[in-house]
Amino acid sequence: MNLFEIVGPVMVGPSSSHTAGAVKIGNVCRKLMSEPVTDARILLHGSFLATGRGHGTDRAIVAGLLGLQVDDSRIPDSMRLASDAGMKVEFGSADLGEEAHPNSVKLYLRGSSGKELEVVAASIGGGRIRICEIDGLTANFSGDCPTLIVHNLDQPGHVAEVTSMLQHKSVNIASMQLYRSSRGGHAVMVLECDQEVPRESIHWLEHLEGVEKVTYYSLLQDGEC
Amino acid sequence: MYGSLEEILAVSKQSGLPFWKVVQLEDCREEDITEETSFEKMREMYRAMRDTDQAYDPALQSASGLVGTDGAKVRERRLAGKLLSGDLMGLVMERALRTAESNACMKRIVAAPTAGSCGVMPAVLLTIQEHLQLGEERMTEALYTAAGIGGVIALRASLSGAEGGCQAEIGSASAMTAGAVVYLSGGSASQMTQAAALALKGLLGLACDPVAGLVEVPCVKRNVIGAVNAITSADMALAGIRSRIPPDQVIDAMKSIGHAMSPELRETGKGGLAATPEGTAILNRMKRH
Numbered sequence: 001m002n003l004f005e006i007v008g009p010v011m012v013g014p015s016s017s018h019t020a021g022a023v024k025i026g027n028v029c030r031k032l033m034s035e036p037v038t039d040a041r042i043l044l045h046g047s048f049l050a051t052g053r054g055h056g057t058d059r060a061i062v063a064g065l066l067g068l069q070v071d072d073s074r075i076p077d078s079m080r081l082a083s084d085a086g087m088k089v090e091f092g093s094a095d096l097g098e099e100a101h102p103n104s105v106k107l108y109l110r111g112s113s114g115k116e117l118e119v120v121a122a123s124i125g126g127g128r129i130r131i132c133e134i135d136g137l138t139a140n141f142s143g144d145c146p147t148l149i150v151h152n153l154d155q156p157g158h159v160a161e162v163t164s165m166l167q168h169k170s171v172n173i174a175s176m177q178l179y180r181s182s183r184g185g186h187a188v189m190v191l192e193c194d195q196e197v198p199r200e201s202i203h204w205l206e207h208l209e210g211v212e213k214v215t216y217y218s219l220l221q222d223g224e225c
Numbered sequence: 226m227y228g229s230l231e232e233i234l235a236v237s238k239q240s241g242l243p244f245w246k247v248v249q250l251e252d253c254r255e256e257d258i259t260e261e262t263s264f265e266k267m268r269e270m271y272r273a274m275r276d277t278d279q280a281y282d283p284a285l286q287s288a289s290g291l292v293g294t295d296g297a298k299v300r301e302r303r304l305a306g307k308l309l310s311g312d313l314m315g316l317v318m319e320r321a322l323r324t325a326e327s328n329a330c331m332k333r334i335v336a337a338p339t340a341g342s343c344g345v346m347p348a349v350l351l352t353i354q355e356h357l358q359l360g361e362e363r364m365t366e367a368l369y370t371a372a373g374i375g376g377v378i379a380l381r382a383s384l385s386g387a388e389g390g391c392q393a394e395i396g397s398a399s400a401m402t403a404g405a406v407v408y409l410s411g412g413s414a415s416q417m418t419q420a421a422a423l424a425l426k427g428l429l430g431l432a433c434d435p436v437a438g439l440v441e442v443p444c445v446k447r448n449v450i451g452a453v454n455a456i457t458s459a460d461m462a463l464a465g466i467r468s469r470i471p472p473d474q475v476i477d478a479m480k481s482i483g484h485a486m487s488p489e490l491r492e493t494g495k496g497g498l499a500a501t502p503e504g505t506a507i508l509n510r511m512k513r514h
Binding site (some may be wrong): 007014055067071076100125 | 226248249250255256263266267270273288289304313328329330331332333334335336337338340341343346368369371372373375379380384385387388391401437438439440441451456473494511
């Protein structure tokens with residue numbers, strides 16, 4: 001947390017969790033897609049479902065998917081902007097279980113190239129968010145740092161491959177988490193970094209044996225690399 | 226960020242630097258940014274507060290229809306010279322309503338510390354700036370003072386209504402603003418923390434019970450009480466009144482009160498005003514639409 005989370009951010013109201021956090025969830029999903037979103041099915045859970053309409057949560061998530069920032073005064077008009085941009089949006093409800101944060105949402109996204117992504121995210125207060133799941137696997141990160149998410153088979157050596165690549169590129173790891181579905185099954189590592197990971201290194205990882213999927217969340221704006 | 230107000234006071238005393246500077250330097254170190262970058266960013270926060278105040282639309286109503294036009298009503302009575310609380314407090318009231326209403330109507334605001342409490346700080350600071358004829362640099366320094374106090378509250382307790390009730394939002398906003406006002410009035414660093422303690426004590430126990438779960442009722446009008454309380458607390462501290470309970474311990478008490486509150490009173494929209502017959506009727510009306 002820094003001073004500008006205490007006095008700040010500048011944002012469109014009315015709620016840091018239900019509006020600004022919702023924009024940020026949309027933003028992070030857009031970046032995880034790394035291409036324009038053409039179809040979005042958005043399922044609201046808990047308090048997002050109960051009070052989301054009055055807080056503009058629906059419009060805020062769509063604004064985020066369009067790349068609008070939390071202080072963009074066009075957020076209330078995002079449904080029209082989505083329609084203009086050719087993004088199909090559908091809303092529904094989801095029960096993500098008792099363990100899920102009250103301000104949670106599940107998104108099914110399709111991009112312009114046909115790429116698909118499923119994300120569960122939560123707005124955890126003060127505009128801060130957590131990406132909880134990507135494509136059904138745990139992925140616990142905040143969107144405050146460049147984040148590398150590697151899905152791989154649960155076998156020895158993958159952590160070393162990824163961390164030695166980061167060392168080679170002088171990227172420092174801020175936090176690192178490991179999860180697996182079962183011994184020898186599917187595993188995921190989530191690495192929040194202090195620097196951006198070069199694109200070519202991500203492509204290199206994608207081609208390693210045993211690596212199933214690599215998703216990268218960059219803090220850079222679209223097209224800036 | 227600092228974990229106690231005592232620590233900020235100690236560093237300030239030892240280094241001879243003002244409270245706001247101690248707060249700024251720590252954040253620059255932690256975030257690895259220059260003092261200039263930080264200062265310009267904070268200046269932008271102040272400008273954004275002023276922009277919201279000036280962009281107020283007196284005809285605007287929230288989507289629910291529960292909130293809007295109250296800032297204009299106070300303005301009318303103030304300009305007619307009829308407000309019992311006088312021109313300075315009247316302007317503070319008016320501005321607190323203006324910014325809080327703008328927030329409910331999906332306008333651009335500065336969360337300070339939260340969106341629900343966004344009217345407190347600008348209402349007081351914009352008015353005190355005019356009253357004492359201060360420059361923008363000094364106002365920016367006052368925001369650091371406020372942020373330093375808020376940072377300690379965030380670390381020791383909470384700034385979220387869902388965790389600590391409204392005392393954590395309006396209470397914190399009021400405490401932060403009270404400290405900033407003491408700074409603007411030339412008070413000592415110790416008086417800033419005393420003002421924060423007095424302001425927070427006045428709002429301890431305040432429940433977060435929004436009707437239909439929206440940041441509207443009673444949030445908008447509670448911004449008025451937070452703003453007015455900041456000024457009276459600053460005046461008390463400047464007059465030499467001290468909190469019998471040390472400021473850090475007042476913050477700790479806020480945390481423990483928040484924990485003791487039932488979840489119905491922590492932003493769930495299920496208790497207090499939200500659970501009154503009228504609050505329930507409003508919720509049911511909204512569900513039908």
